[in-house]
Amino acid sequence: MSHALIADLGGTNARFALVPLHQFVPLEVRVFSCANYSxxxxxxxxxxxxCSVDMKDIEAVVLAIAGPVNQxxxxxxxxxWQFTRAEIQSYFGENKAVALLNDFDAVGHCLExxxxxDVVVVGEHSEVDLKAPSWVVGSGTGLGVSCVVPQDNGPxxxxxxxxxxxxxxxxxxxxxxxxxxxxxxHHRVxxxxVLSGMGLENIYEALAWxxxxEKRLSAPEIGEALKAGNDPIAIATLEQFFVFLGRVIGDLVLSVESRGGVYIAGGIVPRYLQEILKSGFRDAMQDKGRMKAFVSPIPTFVVxxxxxGLMGCACYASYLVSKA
Known part of the structure; x- marks a missing residue:
């Protein structure tokens, strides 16, 4: 059976997996700390x-990369880390179908x-228009954003x-x-x-100020303080994080009428699912003055x-091989 080698390469971790072509559940997932490799x-x-599959049985390689890929x-x-497309192709072999995606482009492909x-609704609305654009937003080491336009044929x-x-x-x-x-x-903000691991730290320090x-906690320390429930600044930090997230997503919806929904991924929000459900996120998203009625019907989901990202790579690999 032919397989694809897929990887989601972030700022902190690199996730590798295998998947049989035309299947989408990542197998043999391993997570490496990027700092451990030059x-x-x-x-x-x-x-x-x-890995259990010989490289001769790998037909496609799809990498999701935390950064622009059109350079x-x-x-x-x-x-x-850095590399060129030619270096990737040469490493895996000229006979392999290879694709490089932005990491949030990969998450965009997983919407299919x-x-x-796989998702939890945030807010009152959950109806989506399957032919309409969607946004994918996710905070982790950084903040990823992608706009997804569905197609009748192809990815x-x-x-x-x-x-x-x-x-x-x-x-x-x-x-x-x-x-x-x-x-x-920073001069420019x-x-x-504010919408990243570093962002949690920045909000905490600013609220303490x-x-x-004068106090700054690391993102893991803020997480521990939230678990303990004894640090009001940490609690206010997470609430403000969700409010900023709502404001940014509302601006995105004004830019592209995304009746396909907004999908929130990344390493932070799914960890605090109950907190975002109780937060001011949706109020902030809809706080657009006379455009509130335009934004309010747009559904939001936590992935x-x-x-x-690996699921999106697997989905794209099937299209890649079919095209070849």
Whole structure:
């Protein structure tokens, strides 16, 4: 049986897996810390030496990459790895079908194969127009954004971009103070500055500063404080995180009328599912003045699948081989 080698290469972790062609459940998943390898090829070799499928039975290779892929030299947004398309093709063999996707393009391709059990609705609306565009948004090491346009034949079209780096706006005095705090440090404040692991840390530090406290916790420390429930600044940080997420997603919906829904993935939000359901996320998303009625019907979902990027790679691999 022919297989695809698939990988979701992020800023922190590299996830490798195998999948039989035209199937979409990743098998033999292994997760490597990117910091333990000087380059992608060392990590790939570590995976390949222990996988159960011989490379001659690998027909396609699809890599999801945390960064732009339409460059001569492909560099990661939050990871020192880099390579060229030619180097990837040469490494795996000229006879392999190879594709390089942005990591959130890969999540966009997984929308074709997600089931209702893979997602949780946030808000009152859950009806989607299957022919309408969708947004995929996810925060982890960074903030990924992609716009997905369904197709009757062939894979979804996923529009390229780096939407996680748009300017961040504020809508009240607390948010003004957070932006002022971050602007003094970074000059320009992008959405990723608050909607990422680093973003949680930034929000915490800014809220502590408003209380006259000089304190910064790491994202894992904020997570521990939330579990303990004894740090009001940590609780306020997560709530503000969800409010900023709602504001950014509302802006995306105004940019493209995404009646196919908005799908929230990444490493952070699925971890705090109950918290986002109780948060001000939807109110912030819909807080668009006279355009509230335009934004409000758009459904939002949290993607709970463990490996949506790998699932998207598997889906794309089937199209890739069929095209070849």
């Amino acid at each position: 380059n992608f090829f060392d990590a790939a070799a570590d995976y390949i030496k222990d 001569a030299v492909i560099r990661f947004s939050n990871n020192p 194969i997600l089931t209702p059990d 979804n079209i996923v529009l390229p971009g780096e939407g996680g780096h748009v300017d961040l706006s504020a809508c009240n005095e607390v948010e003004d103070q957070i932006l002022a705090f971050l602007r003094a440090r 992008s959405a990723e500055r 408003q209380e006259g406290i 709970m699948s463990e490996y949506p």
